[in-house]
Amino acid sequence: NIITAIGGFSNNSVPDNWEINPNRLIIKSVIGEGAFGLVKKGYHLDSNDDKVEVAIKMMKDHPTMEELKQFYQEIDIMKSVPKHPHLVCLVACVTRGSPLIVVEYCSKGDLQSYLRRAWDKLMKLKNEESFILSMNSQYVSNALYDFSQNDMTDIPQPKELLSFARQIVIGMEYLASLKLIHRDLAARNILLCEDNTVKISDFGLSRDVYYDNVYRKVTGGKVPIRWMALECMTQQVYTTQSDVWAFGILLWEIVTMGSTPYPGIQTQELLPLLKSGFRMERPINCSEELYAIMCKCWKASPLDRPTFSELRVTFDILLEKVS
Numbered sequence: 001n002i003i004t005a006i007g008g009f010s011n012n013s014v015p016d017n018w019e020i021n022p023n024r025l026i027i028k029s030v031i032g033e034g035a036f037g038l039v040k041k042g043y044h045l046d047s048n049d050d051k052v053e054v055a056i057k058m059m060k061d062h063p064t065m066e067e068l069k070q071f072y073q074e075i076d077i078m079k080s081v082p083k084h085p086h087l088v089c090l091v092a093c094v095t096r097g098s099p100l101i102v103v104e105y106c107s108k109g110d111l112q113s114y115l116r117r118a119w120d121k122l123m124k125l126k127n128e129e130s131f132i133l134s135m136n137s138q139y140v141s142n143a144l145y146d147f148s149q150n151d152m153t154d155i156p157q158p159k160e161l162l163s164f165a166r167q168i169v170i171g172m173e174y175l176a177s178l179k180l181i182h183r184d185l186a187a188r189n190i191l192l193c194e195d196n197t198v199k200i201s202d203f204g205l206s207r208d209v210y211y212d213n214v215y216r217k218v219t220g221g222k223v224p225i226r227w228m229a230l231e232c233m234t235q236q237v238y239t240t241q242s243d244v245w246a247f248g249i250l251l252w253e254i255v256t257m258g259s260t261p262y263p264g265i266q267t268q269e270l271l272p273l274l275k276s277g278f279r280m281e282r283p284i285n286c287s288e289e290l291y292a293i294m295c296k297c298w299k300a301s302p303l304d305r306p307t308f309s310e311l312r313v314t315f316d317i318l319l320e321k322v323s
């Protein structure tokens, strides 16, 4: 843990149970592009020679030392996190030659694309006039439709959207209990499985906060401004409570079916606006109750925000109301 915290990496570590021979992998088509290179679908031949569907994260050609270091660090963090139903867990890795990270396969891809596809499908139905707009959906915005007459495959119902939020909270509560800060919690980093279980991905890029529960970002790199808490922008300080802020934004993404946060606002305008107390308004038809949760996540002072444990209780109660 301490070695991870000070940025060590383990490409020369002794082989462990995670290490596999690459010939145990059948690598198929590209499914996306991750932080360090392509992500491909494939199969892992397990100890019984059974084929298990997996996603394989590859390193791009000619990586820099820093990228290699981060890739190995991601492997180390993933190894250290015990399997959890709401985290995309490690299946195996290859650390010799071209390194590979083999993780569970989530067939429906990332939540942002899933929500946007569902929204597009809804809009099409609306145009076909078989769509009934109801302006008073009680719990979640924009999920405004009559379920009865249409093909609603892969269009989440309001209750399902709330369930996504609850599952994410449970995964985050677990990460927080391991003293890991995600730092890039967003719908694009949530993956959906065939049975609509959602899983948090890319937590291997998170930071271990073994020392004081605070991670200070020192080097540059791309930052997810629209998901960042005030203190991340002003002091580069990341904590579990800044993950809570990002969760509030993620909730907004869910409610708006995958919209980009702070519509109409340029990223450079964001910091002064947030400092002056500005926050996103309640999306149309988002319940007051859900909006109040978002607003609490966006409190200027991290300690005024709910914890993930508190959020879990809140979502349990909310979901009970709709069942």
Ligand code: ACK
Pocket: 031, 032, 033, 034, 039, 055, 088, 103, 104, 105, 106, 107, 108, 109, 110, 113, 191, 201
């Ligand atoms: O929407 P997507 O297909 O889902 O595009 C992104 C892309 O790779 C970059 O992250 C996909 N992806 C990443 N990890 C997995 C996984 N474990 N299962 C399925 N798809 C994945 C992701």
